[in-house]
Every structure is written in structure tokens, then in C-alpha cells.
Amino acid sequence: MEKHLVAGHMAENLIGSEIIKLAWEINARINEGQKIFNLTIGDYNSDIFPIPETLTEQIKIAYDEHQTNYPPGEGILPLRSAIKNYLKEEGKLDYSTNEILVAGGSRPLIYAIYKTLLDPKDTVLFPVPSWNNNHYVHLTGCKGIEVETSPENNFLPVLKDFKKYLSKVHLIALCSPLNPTGTCFSKKTLSSICKAVVKENEKRKEKGKKAVYIMYDQIYWGLASKKTPHVDPVSLYPELRDYTIYIHGISKVFAGTGVRVGWAWGPEKIIGKMRSLLGHIGAWAPKAEQKATASFLETKKEVKTYLNWINEEISFRLEGFYEGFKNLKHHGHSVDALKPQGAIYLTVLFDLIGQKTKDNKTLETVADVTKFLLEEARVAMVPFSAFGSKTKKPWYRLSVGTCSKDDVNNILESIGKALLTLQK
Numbered sequence: 001m002e003k004h005l006v007a008g009h010m011a012e013n014l015i016g017s018e019i020i021k022l023a024w025e026i027n028a029r030i031n032e033g034q035k036i037f038n039l040t041i042g043d044y045n046s047d048i049f050p051i052p053e054t055l056t057e058q059i060k061i062a063y064d065e066h067q068t069n070y071p072p073g074e075g076i077l078p079l080r081s082a083i084k085n086y087l088k089e090e091g092k093l094d095y096s097t098n099e100i101l102v103a104g105g106s107r108p109l110i111y112a113i114y115k116t117l118l119d120p121k122d123t124v125l126f127p128v129p130s131w132n133n134n135h136y137v138h139l140t141g142c143k144g145i146e147v148e149t150s151p152e153n154n155f156l157p158v159l160k161d162f163k164k165y166l167s168k169v170h171l172i173a174l175c176s177p178l179n180p181t182g183t184c185f186s187k188k189t190l191s192s193i194c195k196a197v198v199k200e201n202e203k204r205k206e207k208g209k210k211a212v213y214i215m216y217d218q219i220y221w222g223l224a225s226k227k228t229p230h231v232d233p234v235s236l237y238p239e240l241r242d243y244t245i246y247i248h249g250i251s252k253v254f255a256g257t258g259v260r261v262g263w264a265w266g267p268e269k270i271i272g273k274m275r276s277l278l279g280h281i282g283a284w285a286p287k288a289e290q291k292a293t294a295s296f297l298e299t300k301k302e303v304k305t306y307l308n309w310i311n312e313e314i315s316f317r318l319e320g321f322y323e324g325f326k327n328l329k330h331h332g333h334s335v336d337a338l339k340p341q342g343a344i345y346l347t348v349l350f351d352l353i354g355q356k357t358k359d360n361k362t363l364e365t366v367a368d369v370t371k372f373l374l375e376e377a378r379v380a381m382v383p384f385s386a387f388g389s390k391t392k393k394p395w396y397r398l399s400v401g402t403c404s405k406d407d408v409n410n411i412l413e414s415i416g417k418a419l420l421t422l423q424k
């Protein structure tokens with residue numbers, strides 16, 4: 001066999017997103033003519049969920065005006081001003097334009113937070129299931145501590161889960177509303193975590209040690225149900241202002257996943273270093289899209305109308321699925337769901353391990369359950385293992401961003417029929 005020299009660590013080991021890979025595999029099967037309900041990807045069908053009209057119009061206008069040269073590394077000032085106002089109005093958060101950084105979606109900003117705050121031997125703590133933290137750990141070469149969460153706590157981390165690690169960590173990566181679970185921090189749970197971080201930093205200050213920071217990813221901010229109002233660290237503990245970097249953008253809340261405008265805000269010094277890092281990478285949001293986003297955010301009435309509309313649409317689907325799963329459970333099927341609280345996701349359980357298919361094959365693993373659902377119900381969802389969870393139970397993320405209103409009942413019916421084929 002021919003011998004090859006090995007390349008560097010990344011060339012040999014880096015892997016892409018498992019979720020995107022799965023979603024594209026399903027899309028390929030759909031394109032081949034298979035009828036599958038693809039509830040895998042955390043994206044929108046843009047025919048069902050178009051971006052706001054003003055945003056589309058303003059993007060066209062900006063190109064007509066030749067807004068096509070390099071934007072400033074921190075983002076154009078009108079956009080940072082519009083974001084400043086948005087933070088104040090939507091979240092009562094007071095940040096100056098120098099504390100806000102714009103990039104080509106929120107991913108580069110998350111990478112920049114990891115890369116700026118963590119030295120190679122530093123440690124980041126994050127809950128599982130959660131989105132992509134394992135990959136950012138790999139990319140930055142830091143050490144990750146994964147804390148498994150439980151359905152009893154809505155799969156959100158509670159202080160008890162990670163108190164013992166607190167003295168060792170340099171970054172805690174939190175997200176609410178949470179991808180993949182569609183659940184949100186309560187004020188009580190987040191407060192107890194924040195209080196512990198404040199105390200920890202007081203101790204470190206006395207000893208002259210490096211601080212612990214919080215990355216608060218609220219990309220789904222604006223998509224939290226009214227019953228679970230959004231909470232955030234600095235509003236709860238203003239002392240955390242120097243140690244918290246937030247993530248938001250237009251990807252999820254304004255359905256602009258492909259428009260690529262995201263922003264972070266936090267202490268000016270860290271934001272400035274993140275700006276320099278992303279400048280070297282060139283991960284800026286396109287200038288025309290920045291101009292358009294600025295104009296859109298300033299049209300307060302349209303922002304409100306859009307938010308009301310998208311929340312109603314998403315809630316219809318999430319509640320529809322939730323009720324449907326409860327109904328299936330009521331009829332004796334081994335399924336369950338967590339009450340939806342936000343984002344575009346529902347947590348569902350197909351507790352089918354040990355059951356037999358119509359061909360007398362026992363479902364032994366989560367992979368068997370996934371295959372059964374795909375083949376018998378023609379439904380694809382992402383198992384929690386793709387979000388780093390080690391649970392042996394077949395919990396799944398069901399994403400509603402690509403699903404029409406009519407699909408909700410069609411999918412539930414298809415799942416119901418598939419479950420009836422199982423021998424208990």
C-alpha cells in the first residue's frame with residue numbers, strides 16, 4: 001500500500017457539523033424523489049419564512065448605491081447605533097457602539113470569543129446537549145468540560161451540575177433559548193449561576209488570577225414564549241458586565257440565516273480584540289447587508305410586526321407538535337415532548353428501544369430508532385448525540401423552520417401510523 005505522510009492536527013482531524021451533514025443527506029434523498037419530512041436543520045424554508053420586506057428592499061437599494069467596498073472591521077456605525085438602540089429597547093441593556101461588534105453571522109463571533117479569551121490549556125465549560133461548543137473547543141485547542149443536563153431541568157444547566165468545576169474554568173458557554181431543546185433559562189436558575197460566577201471572580205481578583213467569562217448566546221432572543229420571558233446575566237447581575245459577551249443577530253429572529261449579519265456585545269477591550277482577530281480572517285458582514293439591517297432595525301413598527309408574526313407562526317407549529325405528542329402518549333405510545341418555550345425547536349422522546357418492528361427486528365440503539373422513524377414515518381430529526389449528549393435515550397430535536405402549517409398534522413399522522421406498526 002502506498003504510504004502517505006500525515007498532515008497537521010487540523011488537516012487530519014477536523015470534522016464539519018454533524019447536523020448540517022445529516023440535513024444535507026436527507027435533502028439529497030428528497031431531491032432523488034423520496035418523500036421525507038426533513039425536521040433536521042435549524043434553518044427556515046425561506047418561502048414559508050421570508051425575511052422582513054424592508055430588509056429585502058434595503059439590501060437591493062444598498063447594492064444599487066454601490067455599497068460594495070470593505071466595511072469597517074467593527075461594522076458600520078449606523079448599524080452599531082441601530083443595535084445599541086435595539087438592545088436598549090428590547091432588553092434594557094445599555095451598551096455603547098464601541099462595545100458592539102458586527103460580523104458575517106454569529107459563528108465567527110463565537111469563534112472569536114473562544115479564541116480571544118482562551119489560551120490553549122484554558123478550560124471552557126458547557127452543557128450538553130448544546131450547539132457546536134465541542135467544535136469550537138477543537139478549533140481553539142482549549143479543554144472542554146461537558147456537563148450533561150437532564151429532562152427534569154428542561155435540559156438546561158443548573159449550578160449543582162457544574163459547581164465543582166467552577167474554580168477551574170475560564171469560560172462558561174450558555175445559550176437561551178437553547179438550541180437544541182427549545183427551552184429557556186428561568187430567572188432563578190440563571191441567577192444562581194451568575195451569583196456563583198460573581199463570587200468566583202471576586203476570589204480570583206484577590207488572588208490576581210485570570211477571570212471566568214460567560215458567553216451568553218441569545219441568537220434566539222425574540223423567539224422566547226411570553227410565558228418564559230428572556231433573562232440574561234448582566235440584567236440580573238450588573239457586576240457581570242465586565243465578564244459577559246453576548247451573541248445575537250438576524251439569522252434566527254428575522255429568518256435571515258443566509259443574509260449573514262450577526263453581532264456581539266461586551267467589554268470594550270475584549271470586543272476590540274475580537275474585532276482585530278476577525279479582521280485578519282475577514283469575517284465581516286457584507287456592507288450592503290449591514291446598511292440594510294441598520295435601516296430595518298430602525299423601522300420599529302415593522303420590527304414589532306415581524307416579531308409578532310414569526311412568533312405566532314412558530315408557536316402554532318411547536319404547540320401543534322407538542323399537543324400531538326402528548327396525544328400519542330395518551331394513546332399508549334412510548335413518546336413524550338417537553339413544553340416548548342422558545343427558539344424553533346421541540347424536544348421529543350421516542351422511547352422505543354426494546355420494541356420490535358413489523359419485520360421482528362428489535363430497536364436496540366438510538367441509531368435504530370432514527371432509522372425506523374426515517375423509513376417507517378418518513379420523518380428526519382436530529383438525535384441529541386449530535387449535540388454532544390451521552391444519553392442512551394432517544395431524545396431528538398424537532399425543528400419547525402422548514403415545516404408548513406399543514407405539515408404538522410401530516411407528520412403527526414405519519415408518526416402515529418409508524419408507531420402502530422411496532423410490536424410491544
Ligand SMILES: Cc1ncc(COP(=O)(O)O)c(C=O)c1O
Binds near residue numbers: 131249
Ligand atoms: C445557538 C446558536 N448560536 C449561533 C448560531 C449561528 O448562527 P449564525 O447563522 O448567525 O452564524 C446558531 C445556528 O444554528 C445557533 O443555533
